[in-house]
Amino acid sequence: MTVPLTLLGLLEREPSHGYDLKRDYDTFFGRGKPLPYGQVYSTLSRLARDGKVVVGDVAPGAGPDRKRYVITDLGATEVEHWLTEPVEPEPHLQTLLFTKVVLALMLDRPAEEYLDTQRAAHLRRMRELTEIKRSGELVDVMLADHGLYHLEADLRWIETTGARLDALRKAVRP
Amino acid sequence: MSPMIEARDVTYAFGETPALRGANLAVAAGEVVAVMGPSGSGKSTLLHCLAGILRPDSGEVRFDGARIDTLGEADRSTLRRDSFGFVFQFGQLVPELTAAENVALPLLLRGVRRTPALRAARGWFERLGLAGMEHRRSGELSGGQAQRVALARGLVAEPRLLFADEPTGALDSLTGEEVMTLLVDAAREKGTTVVLVTHEARIAAYADREVMVRDGRVNAPAGVAS
Numbered sequence: 001m002t003v004p005l006t007l008l009g010l011l012e013r014e015p016s017h018g019y020d021l022k023r024d025y026d027t028f029f030g031r032g033k034p035l036p037y038g039q040v041y042s043t044l045s046r047l048a049r050d051g052k053v054v055v056g057d058v059a060p061g062a063g064p065d066r067k068r069y070v071i072t073d074l075g076a077t078e079v080e081h082w083l084t085e086p087v088e089p090e091p092h093l094q095t096l097l098f099t100k101v102v103l104a105l106m107l108d109r110p111a112e113e114y115l116d117t118q119r120a121a122h123l124r125r126m127r128e129l130t131e132i133k134r135s136g137e138l139v140d141v142m143l144a145d146h147g148l149y150h151l152e153a154d155l156r157w158i159e160t161t162g163a164r165l166d167a168l169r170k171a172v173r174p
Numbered sequence: 175m176s177p178m179i180e181a182r183d184v185t186y187a188f189g190e191t192p193a194l195r196g197a198n199l200a201v202a203a204g205e206v207v208a209v210m211g212p213s214g215s216g217k218s219t220l221l222h223c224l225a226g227i228l229r230p231d232s233g234e235v236r237f238d239g240a241r242i243d244t245l246g247e248a249d250r251s252t253l254r255r256d257s258f259g260f261v262f263q264f265g266q267l268v269p270e271l272t273a274a275e276n277v278a279l280p281l282l283l284r285g286v287r288r289t290p291a292l293r294a295a296r297g298w299f300e301r302l303g304l305a306g307m308e309h310r311r312s313g314e315l316s317g318g319q320a321q322r323v324a325l326a327r328g329l330v331a332e333p334r335l336l337f338a339d340e341p342t343g344a345l346d347s348l349t350g351e352e353v354m355t356l357l358v359d360a361a362r363e364k365g366t367t368v369v370l371v372t373h374e375a376r377i378a379a380y381a382d383r384e385v386m387v388r389d390g391r392v393n394a395p396a397g398v399a400s
Contacts (some may be wrong), residue, residue, distance in 0.1 A: 116393065126379035134355060141330075148376055155375045159212065 011071040105169045178203040184233035193219040195390035206368040211387035225337045226250035254334040259333035265324035267312040273323045274308040282329040298326035318349035332352035338370045354380045
């Protein structure tokens with residue numbers, strides 16, 4: 001859902017060609033996951049079909065394509081609505097990790113070892129993100145920080161759960 | 175490769191309360207290792223035993239392969255002065271001294287004359303973003319500035335091994351990360367080995383690897399021997 005809205009947002013900044021849109025998307029938002037050209041053009045076609053963009057004057061850009069896309073009032077309204085609406089805070093009440101821990105306890109498997117393995121994996125990823133922060137641009141730093149804070153929250157949950165395993169075992173194996 | 179610093183089955187108790195119950199840890203030269211664990215797990219006690227501040231009740235502590243737990247207080251003091259550097263949570267700067275004098279302290283204690291010691295100390299100020307603060311006393315420094323002065327003091331004598339006990343514990347997260355970046359950059363540049371005690375995963379993530387202390391024992395992460 002965010003790719004069409006992100007491309008619309010980039011078009012609100014200035015009319016653009018598909019090639020330039022992809023380049024800007026990858027620079028700011030596509031860290032490690034560049035947007036395929038096919039997805040850019042199919043998304044732009046859908047946005048045009050829905051009246052959120054129109055094809056403007058034909059002029060050369062940085063890439064080979066000629067079509068220059070312009071956001072419509074409808075598209076701009078949608079961007080405005082999306083930006084102002086808060087993202088739903090995800091409660092994460094049924095995470096994969098939670099399911100694994102409860103199942104491990106039900107099956108009398110070593111849940112603490114699973115938590116230790118997960119902790120090590122989290123810390124490994126945190127080291128990678130910290131290295132990105134140490135060598136990257138500010139945009140990379142902010143993205144890495146977002147990941148680090150989420151991983152840190154997971155780790156707190158892992159610690160708390162590890163300290164409560166005995167009680168949890170009794171709760172799930174009455 | 176033999177470790178630079180090593181604890182073998184170290185136990186230590188505060189009176190009747192055991193803090194370490196057979197802790198093992200080996201750190202290679204040039205490594206930055208984070209020692210993590212909840213409050214009261216024994217991680218700071220482990221650091222103090224490794225650094226020769228505390229003598230274990232049993233077990234061994236080896237530095238460059240030689241036992242240091244059997245040394246007397248005077249020899250351990252010499253070892254700490256000549257080979258180790260320290261950074262603590264609250265900086266613990268000497269309030270009567272200027273920032274530059276605080277940084278120069280380890281050199282002065284090693285017998286370096288005052289003028290070259292202060293010259294070496296001042297060399298750290300610009301690098302740590304403290305230029306112009308050489309004459310300030312600790313009361314005239316922010317928490318982050320004071321901790322950077324403490325970091326410079328820990329590194330000025332180019333110790334082979336730096337012990338950092340919750341070095342960012344009193345700082346906000348952004349300032350703490352700045353201090354960690356400076357600490358790790360300086361350590362990597364000089365090849366300094368670092369044993370970093372922290373309960374914060376974000377700070378531990380600056381290390382090459384981490385170990386967990388729980389109930390006075392060290393648990394290495396899966397697949398890593400400690």
